[in-house]
Amino acid sequence: MLEGYDCPAILVSAEYVILATNKRYQDTFGEVKVASAPHCYAVSHGYSVPCDQAGEDCPLSAAKQSGHKERVLHIHQTPRGKEHVDVEMLPINDDDGELLFFVELLKPVPLASGTVGDVEMAGSSDAFNRMLGKISRVGSSDAAVLLLGESGTGKELAARAIHMSSKRKSKALVTLECAGLTDSLFESELFGHVKGAFTGANYNTAGLVSLADGGTLFLDEIGDVPLSMQIKLLRLLESGTFRAVGSAEVRSSDFRLICATHKNLSVMVEEGTFRRDLFYRINVFPIRTPSLAQRMEDIPILASTLLEKMSKERKFHLTESAVQKLTEHSFKGNIRELRNLLKRATVLADTNLIDKDLIIECFAEDSIQPTQATEEKSIRLSAGKHVDLKAAETNYLNELMAEYPQDKKKVAKIAGISVRSLYRKLELNP
The missing domain is CATH 1.10.8.60 (Helicase, Ruva Protein; domain 3)
Structure with a gap:
């Protein structure tokens, strides 16, 4: 039965004892001597008690109480060190509904580790684990993902992790950096062009949409796409079809879309600089990459x-x-x-x-004092930007409140402010 799963899997008793493992588990995490009746929490974490008694969520305990599948992101001990693993616990009942066993499915999160190692992303903080949990959730689907966060927070690495978690991982992850592209260059890069389409087009060139067929298309800094090109991008996303520049032939491409931006797209929509219909098309599953702060x-x-x-x-x-x-x-x-x-x-x-x-x-080396002219310019600019920054902050806090409507303490912790400041900034009633 365990060999039927396409991921590492173990059979566990209600008393946390590992009864059997499949080959994928042995290849990924090493062989377990089931004859010695090892406990799952000892093998995975080195604990002497179940996870929920050691300060962590325990999917087996949760599945016992709910009677249905439970899922949690854990940091497991592996031959390569500590790694983030998405754990699913499936209760197995007999014909009378009595609980017999649990099947535990373990899916390592690609490129991520909870310790030092040769990986792309590392960490164990709550903010980092929340991001990885969402990556793990959405990875196996084909849902469009919008990565939000400040510059330098690793949005491109997150896009790679999503791609490597998907069924498309054997195909290409194609990236287009949208910042700084003119209308014509954006269209040519995305859709390709035929010979003679414009001056300098001396041969047919396949666009990134074609190269992403069967794989993933990652549009980095989607907020910088020229407004005039957003309608063509929307048409591509809705129909899956496009035409190379200078060609009348309609082509199609099957790709998974991931977008990223450090800009506040909601504010841009209200300002009229980003199409509302395109925003809703790409904002299917938003994931915020946490700042280092x-x-x-x-x-x-x-x-x-x-x-x-x-x-x-x-x-x-x-x-x-x-x-x-x-x-x-x-x-x-x-x-x-x-x-x-x-x-x-x-x-x-x-x-x-x-x-x-x-x-x-x-x-x-970074402590270079600005000149007087630079300081005066900074003062003038700050006065004009104050309103925009305040609006962006308010929008960010409202997004967090929508995600955690019943937990203002968590919202304040994520935002790095006190609960009192949260009430003041959003003008909430205590």
């Missing part, structure tokens, strides 16, 4: 992972005081800024040890 506890893991990836030949290590200094900094550029800072440290380091003083030196 929302996952400060992940900085030690992130820093070590980034160093691991950028220095394969020479292994660099951070002292505890250096890590502490990093956690005290406000990374407005998010993970991209952290990566640049660490790269600078590896260049300046005399040994393979990066200490607090070196981190301070790296920070000092």
